[in-house]
Amino acid sequence: MYNHQTIEKKWQKIWVETGAHKTGVAKGKPKYYVLDMFPYPSGAGLHVGHPKGYIATDILARLKRMQGYNVLHPMGWDAFGLPAENYAIKNKLHPRKATEKNIATFKKQINLLGLSYDWDLEISTIDPAYYKWTQWAFLQMWKKGLAYESFEPINWCPSCKTGLANEDLEGGLCERCGSLVEQKPMRQWVLRITDYAERLLNDLEKLSGWEETIKEMQRNWIGRSEGAEIDFAVIGGDRSIKVFTTRLDTIFGCTYIVLAPENSLVEALQDKIKNWPAVKRYITETKNKTDLQRTDLNKAKTGVILDGLTAINPFDKTAVPIFVADYVLNSYGTGAVMAVPAHDIRDFEFAKKYGLRIKTVILPVNDIAQESEAYLADGRLILSGEFSGLDSADARVKMVDWLENNKTGARKVNYKIKDWVFSRQRYWGEPIPIIHCAKCGVVPVLESELPVVLPEVKSYEPTGTGESPLAAIKDWVNIKCPKCGGPAKRETNTMPQWGGSCWYYLRYIDPNNNKALVDKKLEKYWSPVDFYVGGAEHATRHLIYARFWHKFLFDIGAVNYDEPFTKLRQVGLIMGEDGRKMSKRWGNVINPDDIAARYGADALRVYEMFMGPFEQAVNWNTNGLTGARRFLEKIEKLSVTFVAPEKEDEEALSLLHKTIKKVGEDIESFNFNTAISALMILANKLTDYNNQNNYSSVSSESFFSLLKILSPFAPHLAEEIWEKLGHKKSIFKSSWPEYDPELIKDKTINLVVSVNGKVRATLEVPVDIKEADALALALQNANIKKWLEGKEIVKNIFVPGKLLNIVVK
RNA sequence: GGUCCAGUGGUGGAACUGGUAUACACGCAGCACUUAAAAUGCUGUGCCGUAAGGUAUGUGGGUUCGAUUCCCACCUGGACCACCA
Numbered sequence: 053m054y055n056h057q058t059i060e061k062k063w064q065k066i067w068v069e070t071g072a073h074k075t076g077v078a079k080g081k082p083k084y085y086v087l088d089m090f091p092y093p094s095g096a097g098l099h100v101g102h103p104k105g106y107i108a109t110d111i112l113a114r115l116k117r118m119q120g121y122n123v124l125h126p127m128g129w130d131a132f133g134l135p136a137e138n139y140a141i142k143n144k145l146h147p148r149k150a151t152e153k154n155i156a157t158f159k160k161q162i163n164l165l166g167l168s169y170d171w172d173l174e175i176s177t178i179d180p181a182y183y184k185w186t187q188w189a190f191l192q193m194w195k196k197g198l199a200y201e202s203f204e205p206i207n208w209c210p211s212c213k214t215g216l217a218n219e220d221l222e223g224g225l226c227e228r229c230g231s232l233v234e235q236k237p238m239r240q241w242v243l244r245i246t247d248y249a250e251r252l253l254n255d256l257e258k259l260s261g262w263e264e265t266i267k268e269m270q271r272n273w274i275g276r277s278e279g280a281e282i283d284f285a286v287i288g289g290d291r292s293i294k295v296f297t298t299r300l301d302t303i304f305g306c307t308y309i310v311l312a313p314e315n316s317l318v319e320a321l322q323d324k325i326k327n328w329p330a331v332k333r334y335i336t337e338t339k340n341k342t343d344l345q346r347t348d349l350n351k352a353k354t355g356v357i358l359d360g361l362t363a364i365n366p367f368d369k370t371a372v373p374i375f376v377a378d379y380v381l382n383s384y385g386t387g388a389v390m391a392v393p394a395h396d397i398r399d400f401e402f403a404k405k406y407g408l409r410i411k412t413v414i415l416p417v418n419d420i421a422q423e424s425e426a427y428l429a430d431g432r433l434i435l436s437g438e439f440s441g442l443d444s445a446d447a448r449v450k451m452v453d454w455l456e457n458n459k460t461g462a463r464k465v466n467y468k469i470k471d472w473v474f475s476r477q478r479y480w481g482e483p484i485p486i487i488h489c490a491k492c493g494v495v496p497v498l499e500s501e502l503p504v505v506l507p508e509v510k511s512y513e514p515t516g517t518g519e520s521p522l523a524a525i526k527d528w529v530n531i532k533c534p535k536c537g538g539p540a541k542r543e544t545n546t547m548p549q550w551g552g553s554c555w556y557y558l559r560y561i562d563p564n565n566n567k568a569l570v571d572k573k574l575e576k577y578w579s580p581v582d583f584y585v586g587g588a589e590h591a592t593r594h595l596i597y598a599r600f601w602h603k604f605l606f607d608i609g610a611v612n613y614d615e616p617f618t619k620l621r622q623v624g625l626i627m628g629e630d631g632r633k634m635s636k637r638w639g640n641v642i643n644p645d646d647i648a649a650r651y652g653a654d655a656l657r658v659y660e661m662f663m664g665p666f667e668q669a670v671n672w673n674t675n676g677l678t679g680a681r682r683f684l685e686k687i688e689k690l691s692v693t694f695v696a697p698e699k700e701d702e703e704a705l706s707l708l709h710k711t712i713k714k715v716g717e718d719i720e721s722f723n724f725n726t727a728i729s730a731l732m733i734l735a736n737k738l739t740d741y742n743n744q745n746n747y748s749s750v751s752s753e754s755f756f757s758l759l760k761i762l763s764p765f766a767p768h769l770a771e772e773i774w775e776k777l778g779h780k781k782s783i784f785k786s787s788w789p790e791y792d793p794e795l796i797k798d799k800t801i802n803l804v805v806s807v808n809g810k811v812r813a814t815l816e817v818p819v820d821i822k823e824a825d826a827l828a829l830a831l832q833n834a835n836i837k838k839w840l841e842g843k844e845i846v847k848n849i850f851v852p853g854k855l856l857n858i859v860v861k
Numbered sequence: 862g863g864u865c866c867a868g869u870g871g872u873g874g875a876a877c878u879g880g881u882a883u884a885c886a887c888g889c890a891g892c893a894c895u896u897a898a899a900a901u902g903c904u905g906u907g908c909c910g911u912a913a914g915g916u917a918u919g920u921g922g923g924u925u926c927g928a929u930u931c932c933c934a935c936c937u938g939g940a941c942c943a944c945c946a
Contacts, residue, residue, distance in 0.1 A: 729885040
């Protein structure tokens with residue numbers, strides 16, 4: 053038994069006093085940048101699930117330091133944003149006070165676990181010296197035309213009283229508070245992330261260190277589709293209708309056109325709509341629907357015809373009716389579609405309901421088409437003029453050529469990703485550094501005037517007016533125009549939380565730089581982040597936003613690399629013992645402080661890494677901790693009872709070297725569970741030997757190697773034993789042991805002998821045994837003889853070093 | 862509906878590139894130590910069977926000397942997206 057409380061307190065104190073975790077910058081050493089996604093310091097504090105990723109990166113950081121790297125391993129706070137602000141409002145505390153308090157709690161909890169962060173580099177997004185550069189980057193985007201004002205309807209959360217980006221929704225609900233999100237037209241700042249869509253997509257190919265699942269999620273989110281934009285001339289109107297389609301091969305089956313209710317063409321027809329009360333009513337009804345109601349897949353499709361208007365199919369010149377229907381989204385493509393009911397489920401459903409014509413123009417090449425539903429797959433074209441007889445894929449190419457030759461359409465690529473709604477009508481965020489002048493319009497704040505500091509307000513609750521609470525501070529809002537000197541007003545919207553987290557990993561490199569976003573020499577040394585770890589929930593938000601921001605910084609020459617994160621791993625959640633997410637609501641929260649106090653931080657670290665594969669969600673099980681604790685005690689006991697042998701035991705020594713190899717490899721590949729399992733097997737072996745002999749199996753040098761490979765997992769205990777065994781300098785100043793390739797080679801193996809694929813014997817033989825010798829040995833084996841009796845040997849399969857399979861009949 | 866992932870003992874899980882399935886740990890049972898309990902140590906532990914042996918990686922097929930691993934179909938669960946034309 054060891055007293056974890058004494059040991060852990062002691063070493064945590066020593067590490068601080070000796071500056072053990074200061075970032076190394078020794079010359080001639082390679083660099084390694086290990087980073088956690090920095091947390092929002094919410095009011096609830098940490099539960100045992102939060103540190104899982106931090107423990108993993110800590111193990112990696114400690115390994116890399118011992119391997120002789122200069123390691124950058126920092127931590128900071130994503131402290132602006134709705135959660136912090138909502139917490140502050142609820143608890144009647146100023147957001148800054150609340151945030152500071154939460155940061156203190158988080159930091160205390162993190163430090164209990166013996167994590168080796170360099171706290172000298174700590175940053176916080178709410179620090180004006182930090183957000184100066186968030187604002188600076190925004191201004192650079194504005195200069196390049198990537199930040200613009202828009203008046204389109206956007207997602208509006210009536211409870212948080214702010215506009216939200218598409219990425220902030222979960223199934224039509226506000227991701228923060230769960231309220232039904234409305235569509236509300238309002239002025240807002242938007243970042244043109246769509247300009248980067250192609251690069252964000254293509255450069256995923258470069259990211260071989262990312263898990264395929266995350267890349268796939270980003271591909272889906274960006275949602276690239278190739279197709280054609282087609283002009284349909286309108287009879288009875290002065291404008292043509294543009295539609296986007298990926299299925300140009302089906303155009304001869306187009307029997308009507310549908311416009312989204314918000315389509316600008318519908319607006320342009322205002323005069324006519326006056327005479328169409330049904331249309332007017334339909335549009336009003338649609339506007340009153342929430343996004344959730346509108347996109348409910350179960351509801352029947354509705355729509356209304358634009359009487360008297362027809363559109364002309366450029367291919368066959370047929371006239372088709374035009375409808376307005378809310379199953380068409382204005383935000384995608386042109387907000388208008390050519391409806392091909394025979395080959396699209398949605399159009400099929402709509403056509404059935406309104407009795408519209410269904411014209412089949414694609415026949416399956418092999419199967420038989422069913423008449424009761426739309427045929428969606430590719431096939432062979434019929435009733436399609438000169439294109440009849442072609443296969444779909446071929447037809448799409450020829451038909452788009454035809455469109456371009458006839459100037460009635462063109463090739464077109466569309467993306468699902470939308471521009472990033474970047475303003476929030478809330479207090480707790482970075483002020484957008486823009487001034488509105490009555491004469492000059494939008495004027496940027498001078499770079500020399502940055503940061504625009506978030507002023508103190510009396511009431512920081514959201515107003516719901518489309519302005520943030522900042523609008524109420526007259527002497528802050530009213531300002532002279534930097535261009536003409538006339539009266540002007542500051543922008544009162546603030547940035548979303550995702551702004552500050554787009555570039556924080558650069559700030560750690562150079563946390564006090566007030567002259568530039570980052571010193572380029574330092575950035576060149578440390579960038580990119582070698583290993584990045586965080587939750588899967590950031591796959592399509594933070595990780596897309598940060599890649600976009602970083603590419604922009606690269607384009608303006610502020611950084612040297614165009615992808616910020618080389619390797620990326622996601623942490624699997626730790627669920628409650630009941631299998632539900634840990635939450636106050638279910639009363640299943642396990643607090644890391646309690647566990648560390650009772651079982652020790654080292655046991656907690658070992659247990660969390662041993663629970664299962666790193667990426668996978670696992671249920672917490674306090675019983676499982678005893679296994680981790682027993683393992684640590686076994687090691688401690690080995691150290692206390694250590695007696696150096698005259699000669700090392702060969703088997704134990706070989707196992708040690710195999711374990712050194714495995715643990716090093718497993719840490720780098722994040723297979724912590726198998727690394728710990730290997731350490732346990734080694735500890736068990738050494739313990740067994742000690743129990744059977746009066747001395748230990750390996751030399752003290754070898755035992756030190758065991759301590760070293762244990763140390764990233766259980767740093768406190770490893771330090772303590774290391775010191776007790778006579779070392780003056782920290783174990784983390786020692787170097788990671790090398791395994792001896794000769795020692796890990798097996799001299800003999802257990803050769804499996806099977807008859808017809810069933811194992812009948814295992815023979816201990818030299819590793820390099822030849823087939824003939826193996827067969828001769830096998831044929832002498834009594835059990836094998838029994839199975840071969842009366843049978844004829846057809847052939848033998850021999851896998852050197854593994855098995856011999858005798859096939860009989 | 863789309864995209865992706867997974868399914869192995871009572872439980873968490875392991876198994877390299879197709880080559881001894883169930884490593885390691887929890888739990889459980891028995892034993893030792895103890896006045897007793899806890900702790901610790903030892904032994905056992907997929908299922909059927911006294912054993913020999915048989916059988917087992919969601920289900921059903923296939924390829925193979927040999928399949929948890931590869932292929933096809935289905936069932937179940939999860940993640941993300943979702944009227945994206």
